[in-house]
Amino acid sequence: MPIASFLPTNADYARFLPELILTVAGVLIMFMEALRPEGRRTNAGLLTILALVLALPAALVAKDGSAFQGMLVIDGMGTFFRTLVIVVGLLVVFSSTDYLRREKQESGEYYALLLFSIVGQCVMVTANELVMIFIGLEISSIASYILAGYLRDDARNNEAALKYFLLGSFATAFLLYGVAWMYGATGSTNLTEIRRALISGTPPPEALIGVAAALIFVGLAFKISAAPFQGWAPDVYQGAPAPVSAFLTVGPKAAAFAVLLRIFLGSLEPIASRWEPAVWVCALATMIVGNFAAIMQSNIKRLLAYSSIAHAGYVLVAVAANSGTGSVAAMFYLAAYAFTNIGAFAVVTHFSRKGERYVSIDDFAGLAQRQPAMAAMLTIFLLSLIGVPLTAGFFGKFYIFKAALDAKLVWLTVLGLLNSAVAAYYYLRILVVMYMREPGESVETLPPAGALLQIAVYGSAAGTLLLGIFPSLVLDFANRAAIR
Amino acid sequence: MTLLDIVLFLPLAGFLLLLILPKESSRMAALVISLAVFVVSLGLLMPYWFQYPSGHTFSSDIQWISYPPIRYHVALDGLSLWLVLLSTLLTPIAALVSWNYIDKRVKEYYAFLLLLEFGVIGVFVAMDLFLFYVFWEVSLVPMYFLIGIWGHERRIYAAVKFFLFTMAGSVLMLGAIIFLYNRTGTFDYGVIQGMIQTGSLVFDTRTEMLLFLAFFGAFAIKVPLFPLHTWLPDAHVEAPTAGSLMLASVMLKMGTYGLLRFCVPLFPEAAHRSAPWIAALAIIGIIYGALVALVQPNMKKLVAYSSVSHLGFVVLGIFTFTQQGLDGAVYQMLNHGISTGALFILVGYLYERRHSLEISAYGGVATPAPNLSIIFLITTLASIGLPTLNNFVGEYLVLQGTASANFGWAVFAALGVIFSACYMLWLYQRTFFGKASESLSHHMPDLTTREWAAIVPLVVLMVWMGSFAQTFLPSISVQNAAILDQTKKLRVERVAIPARQTAEVSRANR
Numbered sequence: 001m002p003i004a005s006f007l008p009t010n011a012d013y014a015r016f017l018p019e020l021i022l023t024v025a026g027v028l029i030m031f032m033e034a035l036r037p038e039g040r041r042t043n044a045g046l047l048t049i050l051a052l053v054l055a056l057p058a059a060l061v062a063k064d065g066s067a068f069q070g071m072l073v074i075d076g077m078g079t080f081f082r083t084l085v086i087v088v089g090l091l092v093v094f095s096s097t098d099y100l101r102r103e104k105q106e107s108g109e110y111y112a113l114l115l116f117s118i119v120g121q122c123v124m125v126t127a128n129e130l131v132m133i134f135i136g137l138e139i140s141s142i143a144s145y146i147l148a149g150y151l152r153d154d155a156r157n158n159e160a161a162l163k164y165f166l167l168g169s170f171a172t173a174f175l176l177y178g179v180a181w182m183y184g185a186t187g188s189t190n191l192t193e194i195r196r197a198l199i200s201g202t203p204p205p206e207a208l209i210g211v212a213a214a215l216i217f218v219g220l221a222f223k224i225s226a227a228p229f230q231g232w233a234p235d236v237y238q239g240a241p242a243p244v245s246a247f248l249t250v251g252p253k254a255a256a257f258a259v260l261l262r263i264f265l266g267s268l269e270p271i272a273s274r275w276e277p278a279v280w281v282c283a284l285a286t287m288i289v290g291n292f293a294a295i296m297q298s299n300i301k302r303l304l305a306y307s308s309i310a311h312a313g314y315v316l317v318a319v320a321a322n323s324g325t326g327s328v329a330a331m332f333y334l335a336a337y338a339f340t341n342i343g344a345f346a347v348v349t350h351f352s353r354k355g356e357r358y359v360s361i362d363d364f365a366g367l368a369q370r371q372p373a374m375a376a377m378l379t380i381f382l383l384s385l386i387g388v389p390l391t392a393g394f395f396g397k398f399y400i401f402k403a404a405l406d407a408k409l410v411w412l413t414v415l416g417l418l419n420s421a422v423a424a425y426y427y428l429r430i431l432v433v434m435y436m437r438e439p440g441e442s443v444e445t446l447p448p449a450g451a452l453l454q455i456a457v458y459g460s461a462a463g464t465l466l467l468g469i470f471p472s473l474v475l476d477f478a479n480r481a482a483i484r
Numbered sequence: 485m486t487l488l489d490i491v492l493f494l495p496l497a498g499f500l501l502l503l504i505l506p507k508e509s510s511r512m513a514a515l516v517i518s519l520a521v522f523v524v525s526l527g528l529l530m531p532y533w534f535q536y537p538s539g540h541t542f543s544s545d546i547q548w549i550s551y552p553p554i555r556y557h558v559a560l561d562g563l564s565l566w567l568v569l570l571s572t573l574l575t576p577i578a579a580l581v582s583w584n585y586i587d588k589r590v591k592e593y594y595a596f597l598l599l600l601e602f603g604v605i606g607v608f609v610a611m612d613l614f615l616f617y618v619f620w621e622v623s624l625v626p627m628y629f630l631i632g633i634w635g636h637e638r639r640i641y642a643a644v645k646f647f648l649f650t651m652a653g654s655v656l657m658l659g660a661i662i663f664l665y666n667r668t669g670t671f672d673y674g675v676i677q678g679m680i681q682t683g684s685l686v687f688d689t690r691t692e693m694l695l696f697l698a699f700f701g702a703f704a705i706k707v708p709l710f711p712l713h714t715w716l717p718d719a720h721v722e723a724p725t726a727g728s729l730m731l732a733s734v735m736l737k738m739g740t741y742g743l744l745r746f747c748v749p750l751f752p753e754a755a756h757r758s759a760p761w762i763a764a765l766a767i768i769g770i771i772y773g774a775l776v777a778l779v780q781p782n783m784k785k786l787v788a789y790s791s792v793s794h795l796g797f798v799v800l801g802i803f804t805f806t807q808q809g810l811d812g813a814v815y816q817m818l819n820h821g822i823s824t825g826a827l828f829i830l831v832g833y834l835y836e837r838r839h840s841l842e843i844s845a846y847g848g849v850a851t852p853a854p855n856l857s858i859i860f861l862i863t864t865l866a867s868i869g870l871p872t873l874n875n876f877v878g879e880y881l882v883l884q885g886t887a888s889a890n891f892g893w894a895v896f897a898a899l900g901v902i903f904s905a906c907y908m909l910w911l912y913q914r915t916f917f918g919k920a921s922e923s924l925s926h927h928m929p930d931l932t933t934r935e936w937a938a939i940v941p942l943v944v945l946m947v948w949m950g951s952f953a954q955t956f957l958p959s960i961s962v963q964n965a966a967i968l969d970q971t972k973k974l975r976v977e978r979v980a981i982p983a984r985q986t987a988e989v990s991r992a993n994r
Contacts, residue, residue: 414659420655421651424647425648
């Protein structure tokens with residue numbers, strides 16, 4: 001075969017354009033940072049926004065097809081998730097800038113790392129190859145390990161980063177081990193090939209495939225913080241800087257779910273009867289652990305961390321449904337959750353003040369009387385997390401449980417719905433404190449929110465309400481992108 | 485755009501307007517807007533004034549979400565008409581009684597009041613199951629805040645309990661709604677109901693019962709039916725006067741309305757099969773509510789438990805499956821809205837004067853405040869079902885329907901009527917008769933003009949509904965006849981099929 005056939009074509013580059021833009025911007029920021037004279041403000045934030053804004057249309061118009069010898073595949077799902085992580089990136093940048101200024105830590109690395117992490121996630125969601133998935137996961141993870149410990153003088157940041165790094169590496173090792181077994185069993189790491197091997201006349205031994213699938217599932221379950229692999233999540237999400245937590249609960253999670261959908265609903269669909277029960281149990285356990293642990297929390301970041309675990313459980317319900325509607329529901333939910341959770345964390349970021357002093361729920365007492373607009377926005381996010389109609393979260397839950405009922409998962413649906421009623425309790429507590437208590441010292445000293453942060457908050461709120469009133473906007477997109 | 489759309493969205497527009505308007509004008513703005521809604525809603529009576537159409541009026545049906553096909557489908561019939569009017573009548577009254585009572589965060593208060601009106605009207609007119617659920621949940625949020633922010637000492641506990649009880653019930657209803665959609669491909673109530681009636685949608689017995697229970701649970705919590713009533717006394721006692729008013733008069737009706745609109749016509753077989761159990765719970769509720777009301781030292785709690793008792797009558801009436809029973813149940817929904825609403829307002833008046841809800845803090849109020857006492861007396865008599873006042877008509881119809889369905893039930897239910905006389909008259913005696921203490925007389929001015937304005941419409945309605953039931957009953961009856969028809973037809977078909985089979989088998993054996 002002539003060497004030219006291995007070289008990437010222009011079409012390949014066009015499909016890879018969003019990643020290219022983001023990578024170039026990231027590298028540029030690193031250089032600019034090195035050359036920046038002491039004492040001058042960095043404009044890396046601006047460049048990051050610019051790169052993301054450019055990458056967004058590039059991702060949206062990328063033509064379907066495969067790139068780089070079938071290593072990447074741009075399909076509806078890839079486009080959906082690429083768009084999602086880029087939008088997530090934008091909102092996170094807007095909510096980070098004020099935070100970094102406040103902590104006097106504004107420097108280019110933060111933005112460069114954020115961009116690299118997004119690049120990793122873009123690769124993950126478009127990878128059609130286990131090795132590519134692994135590479136994408138590593139790009140994304142390594143950048144996010146550093147982000148989690150970005151304030152290096154802060155003990156909690158360090159703890160979060162260390163925990164995230166150690167357990168994350170463990171998870172990646174599991175995944176890699178699973179990839180090796182999968183290669184041994186099917187002779188390929190290409191997702192399409194794996195599926196072909198499974199439905200061929202001489203399928204590989206089930207034990208081998210079973211071990212491979214289990215190891216891959218464990219690796220990904222770590223990343224999406226599904227029970228019983230959720231132990232790291234509360235500490236990390238609590239310890240990391242608030243905007244980074246917002247990013248971690250949304251971006252890497254969405255990417256890991258995309259991989260989960262691609263591998264399990266796509267390649268491993270022929271052995272679905274084997275993995276469905278495991279996902280079933282995992283989904284239920286995740287919902288229960290997340291919701292019941294969240295009830296006891298008094299720190300709002302930790303509460304949102306547990307709630308994030310619970311929400312991963314809901315998405316797993318959609319995965320367990322193992323159907324086209326299930327994957328659409330999962331995608332819609334991840335989009336809805338992205339807006340909602342980034343918004344909620346953005347309000348927390350605004351509220352927590354320098355050094356994140358005010359992160360106890362009680363500190364929010366009387367917020368509605370001093371800054372009614374911020375309180376109203378947080379109310380919208382919390383109602384969306386509860387799943388009250390006319391917010392994105394409601395339709396997310398609705399589609400998930402609809403998919404589950406379609407797949408005859410009646411008990412999982414009933415238990416999931418009851419779980420969401422339990423969840424109402426701890427979200428309501430925040431509302432109670434915000435609206436029904438007299439303002440305390442923490443609220444009295446609250447400065448008005450910065451302009452960029454306001455963009456993040458209002459942007460997320462607009463997304464949350466828009467998806468809650470006109471869900472078709474995203475749903476049609478997801479429908480085109482369904483894995484089956 | 486029909487008149488009904490305007491009635492529905494005007495409160496929402498008012499809610500948004502109030503958010504923009506300055507704080508000082510929010511009281512007046514809310515009153516004006518809610519009065520405007522009421523005046524406009526009177527136009528809904530037009531088709532029902534000289535004739536009694538059985539179908540939908542003012543219906544509008546627009547696609548909202550393409551997939552799954554969720555439609556904005558609202559319409560009015562003889563059942564929802566009066567409940568909508570009740571809601572639009574009580575909202576301006578609620579705004580009036582809150583005039584001086586609410587002194588902090590006034591703007592938000594009135595905004596939530598209008599949002600609540602939007603939610604409850606939506607519940608009564610939604611003809612799409614999904615839309616119904618949306619409004620059901622939307623109405624929950626403002627009431628939660630009304631209790632939680634402007635309530636009494638234990639308001640937070642009461643508000644959270646209220647929210648969680650309702651939420652726990654309604655998520656299962658959501659599950660059932662999705663299940664129905666998966667079977668039929670539509671959320672439209674009329675279409676699903678038609679499919680069930682024509683037999684193109686048939687559930688096996690177990691599925692039907694589970695679906696019925698999922699709906700029934702949500703409604704029974706809202707009604708509230710014994711033993712799911714425990715949130716109600718807490719919510720009532722802690723809520724501000726207008727909160728109690730809207731909760732008792734309008735929101736509890738959402739539960740009974742749901743039973744009548746959805747539970748019975750959609751799952752007639754299961755409804756018939758579980759009727760004895762539900763009737764038993766309703767009767768327990770009637771008697772238990774009355775007995776507990778008898779021993780309450782707290783006025784609001786007393787009225788709250790009397791609600792449990794009164795609502796028992798409504799549920800009992802529905803599950804007799806007789807024309808009189810259903811008519812009585814619907815009439816009793818309206819009556820309870822008027823008379824218990826008035827009781828809550830009057831208790832609120834007393835509270836504003838004396839700042840206590842304990843009965844023992846009163847006594848001899850009749851001397852310093854004769855007008856207040858007269859109005860309270862009329863309301864009390866209405867509440868215990870004195871002929872020519874409204875509750876008599878409803879209770880009589882329910883009891884007549886019950887007696888024709890099962891005479892034993894009627895006997896027990898009638899006990900509730902007697903008890904209601906006991907607790908209400910005793911309350912009246914302890915509060916208004918006797919000798920007024922010095923401190924009480926000083927703090928007990930008679931009714932002000934504003935207070936008169938809020939209570940007089942209700943008193944007029946008590947007399948009107950008690951003496952000229954013909955104004956209201958025919959349109960209700962037409963709708964109830966349709967509902968009964970829906971349940972009966974199906975039963976005949978269902979019973980007929982196995983009967984024929986047995987006949988064939990027995991012929992073969994011969």
